[in-house]
Amino acid sequence: MSKMNLESAKYYLEKTSSGASTEDIDSMPFKFFEPMIMSGLKVDHIEPGRVLCSMIVPQRLLNVANSLHGGATAALVDVVGSAVIMTVDGVTTTGVSVEINVSYLDAAFAGDEIEIEAKALRVGKAVAVVTVEFRNKKTGKIIAQGRHTKYLAVSSKL
Amino acid sequence: MSKMNLESAKYYLEKTSSGASTEDIDSMPFKFFEPMIMSGLKVDHIEPGRVLCSMIVPQRLLNVANSLHGGATAALVDVVGSAVIMTVDGVTTTGVSVEINVSYLDAAFAGDEIEIEAKALRVGKAVAVVTVEFRNKKTGKIIAQGRHTKYLAVSSKL
Amino acid sequence: MSKMNLESAKYYLEKTSSGASTEDIDSMPFKFFEPMIMSGLKVDHIEPGRVLCSMIVPQRLLNVANSLHGGATAALVDVVGSAVIMTVDGVTTTGVSVEINVSYLDAAFAGDEIEIEAKALRVGKAVAVVTVEFRNKKTGKIIAQGRHTKYLAVSSKL
Amino acid sequence: MSKMNLESAKYYLEKTSSGASTEDIDSMPFKFFEPMIMSGLKVDHIEPGRVLCSMIVPQRLLNVANSLHGGATAALVDVVGSAVIMTVDGVTTTGVSVEINVSYLDAAFAGDEIEIEAKALRVGKAVAVVTVEFRNKKTGKIIAQGRHTKYLAVSSKL
Numbered sequence: 001m002s003k004m005n006l007e008s009a010k011y012y013l014e015k016t017s018s019g020a021s022t023e024d025i026d027s028m029p030f031k032f033f034e035p036m037i038m039s040g041l042k043v044d045h046i047e048p049g050r051v052l053c054s055m056i057v058p059q060r061l062l063n064v065a066n067s068l069h070g071g072a073t074a075a076l077v078d079v080v081g082s083a084v085i086m087t088v089d090g091v092t093t094t095g096v097s098v099e100i101n102v103s104y105l106d107a108a109f110a111g112d113e114i115e116i117e118a119k120a121l122r123v124g125k126a127v128a129v130v131t132v133e134f135r136n137k138k139t140g141k142i143i144a145q146g147r148h149t150k151y152l153a154v155s156s157k158l
Numbered sequence: 159m160s161k162m163n164l165e166s167a168k169y170y171l172e173k174t175s176s177g178a179s180t181e182d183i184d185s186m187p188f189k190f191f192e193p194m195i196m197s198g199l200k201v202d203h204i205e206p207g208r209v210l211c212s213m214i215v216p217q218r219l220l221n222v223a224n225s226l227h228g229g230a231t232a233a234l235v236d237v238v239g240s241a242v243i244m245t246v247d248g249v250t251t252t253g254v255s256v257e258i259n260v261s262y263l264d265a266a267f268a269g270d271e272i273e274i275e276a277k278a279l280r281v282g283k284a285v286a287v288v289t290v291e292f293r294n295k296k297t298g299k300i301i302a303q304g305r306h307t308k309y310l311a312v313s314s315k316l
Numbered sequence: 317m318s319k320m321n322l323e324s325a326k327y328y329l330e331k332t333s334s335g336a337s338t339e340d341i342d343s344m345p346f347k348f349f350e351p352m353i354m355s356g357l358k359v360d361h362i363e364p365g366r367v368l369c370s371m372i373v374p375q376r377l378l379n380v381a382n383s384l385h386g387g388a389t390a391a392l393v394d395v396v397g398s399a400v401i402m403t404v405d406g407v408t409t410t411g412v413s414v415e416i417n418v419s420y421l422d423a424a425f426a427g428d429e430i431e432i433e434a435k436a437l438r439v440g441k442a443v444a445v446v447t448v449e450f451r452n453k454k455t456g457k458i459i460a461q462g463r464h465t466k467y468l469a470v471s472s473k474l
Numbered sequence: 475m476s477k478m479n480l481e482s483a484k485y486y487l488e489k490t491s492s493g494a495s496t497e498d499i500d501s502m503p504f505k506f507f508e509p510m511i512m513s514g515l516k517v518d519h520i521e522p523g524r525v526l527c528s529m530i531v532p533q534r535l536l537n538v539a540n541s542l543h544g545g546a547t548a549a550l551v552d553v554v555g556s557a558v559i560m561t562v563d564g565v566t567t568t569g570v571s572v573e574i575n576v577s578y579l580d581a582a583f584a585g586d587e588i589e590i591e592a593k594a595l596r597v598g599k600a601v602a603v604v605t606v607e608f609r610n611k612k613t614g615k616i617i618a619q620g621r622h623t624k625y626l627a628v629s630s631k632l
Contacts, residue, residue, distance in 0.1 A: 009244040010201045013211060013237070015193075025197040028218035033227045035173075036194060039183040043168045053171060060186035069191045070255040071233025078229040079171070086167040097228040098601060099573050099623055101259035101417050103445045103463055105438040121458050122421040126600065127572060127625055129419045131461065142437050145447065147419055147461065149573055149623070151601055256443060257415050257465055259575050261603045261621055263596040279616050280579040284442065285414060285467055287577045289619065300595050303605065303621065305577055307415055307465070309443055325560040326517045329527060329553070331509075341513040344534035349543045351489075352510060355499040359484045369487060376502035385507045386571040387552040391545025395487070402483040413544040417575035 036060070037075045041116075049120040051084045054137060057112045067107035068114070073144050074102050076116060077132045081148030084118035085128045095128065095152035102146035106136070113137040126153045194218070195233045199274075207278040209242045212295060215270045225265035226272075231292060231302050232260050234274060239288045239306030242276035249281060253310035256285070260304035264294070271295040284311045352376070353391045357432075365436040367400045370453060373428045383423035384430075389450060389460050390418050392432060397446045397464030400434035407439060411468035414443070418462035422452070429453040442469045510534070511549045515590075523594040525558045528611060531586045541581035542588070547618050548576050550590060551606045555622030558592035559602045569602065569626035576620035580610070587611040600627045 045052040063069040082094040108114050118132045128150045134143040203210040221227040240252040266272050276290045286308045292301040361368040379385040398410040424430050434448045444466045450459040519526040537543040556568040582588050592606045602624045608617040 005245050005247065005249065006204050006206070009209065009241040010204055012244065013196065013199055013201050013209070013241050015196075022197055025193060025218070026216070028194075028216075030217045031220045031222065031224075031227075032218040033194075033220070033230050034222075035183060036186075036191075037229060038171065038173075039180055041171055043171050046164050046168055048164070051167065051171070058184070058186075059188045060183070060190040062189045062191070064189065065254075069233070069236075070258060071195060071229075071236040072191050074232035074236065074258055074260075075227070075229025078227075078232065083167040083171050086170065087163055089163065091163065096223075096265075097262045098603075099259065099261050100228060100232055101257065101463075101575065102232075103257050103437065103465060104255045105445055107254075121419070121461055126627065129421055129461075129572075145437055145445075145463070147417075147463075149419060153600065153627075256445075259417065259621075261595070261623060263603055279577070279619055284469065287414075287579055287619075303595055303603075305575075305619065305621075307577060311442065311469075321561055321563065321565065322520050322522070325525065325557040326520055328560065329512065329515055329517050329525070329557050331512075338513055341509060341534070342532070344510075344532075346533045347536045347538065347540075347543075348534040349510075349536070349546050350538075351499060352502075352507075353545060354487065354489075355496055357487055359487050362480050362484055364480070367483065367487070374500070374502075375504045376499070376506040378505045378507070380505065381570075385505075385549070385552075386574060387511060387545075387549025388507050390548035390552065390574055390576075391543070394543075394545040394548065399483040399487050402486065403479055405479065407479065412539075412581075413578045415575065415577050416544060416548055417573065418548075419573050420571045423570075 034079060037072060038079060046087060048087050048089055051080060051087060051118045053080060053116045055114055055116065057108050057110050057114060059110050062110055067109050070104055073134060074100060077102055077146035077148055080116050080118045081130045081132050084120050084130050085123055085150060088120055088123040091123060093152055093154060095150040095154055098151050099149040100146060102144055104144050106141050106143045108136060108143045114143060126151060128152055192237060195230060196237060204245060206245050206247055207242065209238060209245060209276045211238060211274045213272055213274065215266050215268050215272060217268050220268055225267050228262055232258060235260055235290045235304035235306055238274050238276045239290050242278050242288050243281055243286045243308060246278055246281040251310055251312060253286065253308040253312055255306065256309050257307040258304060260302055262302050264299050264301045266294060266301045272301060284309060286310055350395060353388060354395060362403060364403050364405055365400065367396060367403060367434045369396060369432045371430055371432065373424050373426050373430060375426050378426055383425050386420055390416060393418055393448045393462035393464055396432050396434045397448050400436050400446050401439055401444045401466060404436055404439040409468055409470060411444065411466040411470055414467050415465040416462060418460055420460050422457050422459045424452060424459045430459060442467060444468055508553060511546060512553060520561060522561050522563055523558065525554060525561060525592045527554060527590040529588055529590065531582050531584050531588060533584050536584055541583050544578055547608060548574060551576055551620035551622055554590050554592045555604045555606050558594050558604050559597055559624060562594055562597040565597060567626055567628055569624040569628055571622065572625050573623040574620060576618055578618050580615050580617045582610060582617045588617060600625060602626055
């Protein structure tokens, strides 16, 4: 019983194919992660301290349950959260990540239009904290909410 | 000044190219996210409640600073954290994510070998909590540490 | 050097006096923690899914820097977050805590009036997630923001 | 129905009595919070980067379910997490809190002996991250695990 569980877990972690060959993945270009996550993202509104984006959930970002992958959601908290820091006057760096957290509230399925709203809670000389919320555009239901903390004074030692 | 910041943030969010065309990305197969994140992951040790993996940081998962992308780290917390739940006796589902958090402590660069250790802190009938730690295999330094909370009783309503 | 650090840390952890004797503290009544945290809290507005409270930061909840103690803030996230779950129709329990997180953004000093706003992001059959924000009432500046996740189906096994 | 819920929530937030009068609480000394939380804490082992404490769960820190209050647990993550930063060579401040998170795994009841282990994951010039774990001393079961992030370069602007 347990042995079967161990083998399932190992298989899950080491399998990589999903219509893509290992060779294809290994030859992906440098820094491919961001375009892979962000392709299709549109900025609907932007002002200092606030960004509102929308996106149709793409098939490539689905999990086994055919909904937006929690890891992709966390990655979007990272990138949209970084972007909103940039919008604040006087900021010249997006810094390095200190902490990301995400609560998952509802599923988003392929083809669903979601909106992603990021707000700067605080952007100081050294530390910035932003919140990022994912909502189903049609129903308004919250899909996920996260916070992202960055350290901005990267020229000095972390 | 602020206007330039807004335009930079918008450009960052809507650019997608990085050697990959938008068409290539949009035609990626269903559920491509997991193989994209996990290709190259090896399971070095597995036992009930604990998984130890290793991985050479691949070029595709780098951020603009040429180190492992924080979003990719969070996604690995998700998938390796889910796998360790599977290793526990009597578990028949990996459930749905409730919360993921990650602290970022040090950078990992392309070619660095990292080890990822996941431990089940608690796997109950309804809620499981695991911890996932990323270390540089050569230096032993901690790169990141996260926790992942899942709800397991998914047949009933969340 | 290090030795002095170790002794300072040990002293900090084991000292308890601060005008109160150990005997006074040890004889405190059952469940004294909540009134100690919550005394002075006023509910300014309450509706299903949302609670707005206010409080004058009391001297008893200060830290060594004379501002609201981060541990007290976290405790208030817990109790005000639990209260907002109660406001949702059909809820008959506030459940047990699964996760609390808090970001600290600004200091609140003794005598400052703060407002604490809790909103239910999701209250399902089994899992509830709420957000709690602390603001300086005069300046509107955010002092802290947290999220609280609870498991509601406590009659069944966690 | 909903109205009853609203009144219960309001009553819960504004009640303070529990054998203690409001006057007693309001006259508590400055910075009473820490001794109230920490009285009874013993340091069993201390070394650079690691502190192991123990404590008998006191009646004053119980919640309505007669187990250790989640807010008290979070407060202990704060103070024990701060102490472990002090133990690291060259550290001259414990800084200010940036983020605290706690996962709750099991209940601890009055009279249970718990051990609290804090480890420094990283103590840099500017940012420190520590982990704090609560275990039942008799059974070894994990009661809670948290992380605490602090900003150390407080002389400069946060």
